Amino acid sequence: MPGLIQETKLFGENIPWLQGLREKGLAAFKRQGLPTAKTEAWKYTRPRDLNADDFIVEPSNFLAEIRAGLDEAGGCRHADGNCSCGGHSHKSGCSCGCHDCSAEQEKGCCQGHEADCGCPEHELDLRTELPFEAYQIHFVNGKFIPVHPALPRGVEIMTLMEAVLTDEAREYLGRLVDLEHYPFAALNTFYLEEGIYIRIARDVELDKPVVFINHSETGAENLFYNIRNLVVVEAGAAAKFVEYYKYGGDPKSRYFANIVNEIFVGHGAQLRHYKLQNDAFKAGHVALNVVRVKEDGRYDAFALQRGANLGRNETKVSLVGEKAGACVNAAYVMHGWATLDTTTDIEHLAPCTCSDQLVKGVIGGDAKGVFQGKIHIAPGAVKTEGSQLHKALLLTDTAEIDVKPELEIFADDVKCSHGAASGELDENMLFYMQSRGIGYEEARRILIDAYLEDVINKIGPEEIRGWFRGQVK
């Protein structure tokens, strides 16, 4: 498999537990290889195009920053390359495009730099693109941009490598990912480095959402990058986490983003997780969200996929404590030749747990939609409720939808349901609108928007709901 496994120097290779995890990831990926048509979990979504040998894994930013710090400052204030700064306490003026931002935290963009300093923040409008207040974290082509939002007490956001160095991540990193069944997550584990760590302390209710934005920009061509995020919501805490994969470079650029989020929802805690995948139309985007929800905890998710040539958003939720609950909703809108895959696996492992899923898609052109939804109810998980509904709107004769619902029920006294439907735009509705003067194309647009309205309405916070509503149009 040339292309996806590449020799690269990563930060923290001298940290045994981290390096051990990477090695396990590599071994697990090698054992499994890329999924093929015979791989049940990938039988509808063939990742062949991701097996290209011209993908480029860029050198580590973290190591580059440390080297640059040594060169420019005539020796970093830290003893050696293994310093505990995570690569981010640099002298201003260092060539890494990064600096100590504490003074500019409020503004979210560095001043003090020359316009041509090459600092990526200068080329990107990092502030104005969301219609709601948020704590924003920015990545460009899979690399962290060191601008930290000012945070209230009880909330920590840092790079994953900082969390590794401070030992915060050790308790969580890799704990939820089953490397033997998720080849891309195994690969992601091999490349562990980029990503963020978010921790919401016990009983803290975060006022604004944390928004992770990955900008695919010029230079994304042929890149293969891995991002690993860790989100820890401690007991009684509540937060909103938004992922936004935004593309702004060459519309034809082909790259492969391989994302894993490990999410821990504590006792009585709540996480609302929203994702917008709008990658370039030739890109690959494979994401796995693994979530563990403890007693009385709640995980609410909505993911909208509308970009990429091959996009997969897979969510595995384990409801491990009594009365834990999850809503995993999703939508996709696609044209051209794309394949967009929404895969869910909800494990009810404790009594009185509940889950609900609504997934809706609009498929045009020669595109293919895939929905695989599994509900597993373990022995003893009595008085559990699980429901799942998938609906697709096919706009052309060549659009395709593949659906695989699975229920595995090993407990009595449970309520479980699933359903799937697909159809076309209703000719009578179109004619009714036309007969009132509304143009055919406009009528179609109105009906397509209306089709997704109920799943968009599942998004609780009004400002985020409005943003997504604008994005499906």
Place this chain on the structure above:
Amino acid sequence: MSKTPLLEIEDLYARVCDKEIIKGFNLTINEGEVHAVMGPNGAGKSTLSYVLTGKPGYEVTSGKIRFRGKDLLSMAPEERAREGIFLCMQYPVEIPGVPTMTFLKHAVNAVRKHAGEPELDTPSFIKMVREEGKALGIDNEMIRRPVNVGFSGGEKKRLETLQMSILKPAFSILDEADSGLDIDALKVVADGVNALRDGRRSMLVITHYQRLLNYIVPDFVHVFADGHIVRSGDKNLALELEEKGYAEFVKEK
């Protein structure tokens, strides 16, 4: 006073799924006139209304239709609507997920744009809908709901009438406007329709029964059977029909 023809139908033949339904239909409607077309079930009344509005699947095999002198058959359904043709449907379509207000606004602005008028902003639009809706007993709650979804038969017909009132079409086709209506609702709808009669707007009222014509009094009545008009007269023809039934007229041909 010379009359200006609004709609001219000449020797029209049309079919649905290879079945000829309209056979040699002729009718001219001048500005300001209200015509009623009455006929038995299966005569092709609804087909006529769909042919006039351009519903897909209704194929004209020969004949001509001119609207204000323009060739109607070459126009898409939305163009016909923008030119001023409105069909008050027998069975209005439900559109889940689309609020009635949004739907009305798209329709009104599409028609206004075509007429070279500026699009209405939301406050003036809401004001207009409220004023027109009041007379029809349509409240704000109703227009916030998705189009026709969960509406009773009477509510659907009132919404059709509201659309007619705000789009102000030059020519309205009322297809069985009285079906499913009780007598009070019928009066409300008829009042709405009559309010549009200003001596210039024209109407084609399609109905089985004479009853509706007590409320919307036509200038002309035509008996429609086997795909064409078998007899024409004034409003008294409707009364005659009510008395004798269709059988006698159908035989006349």
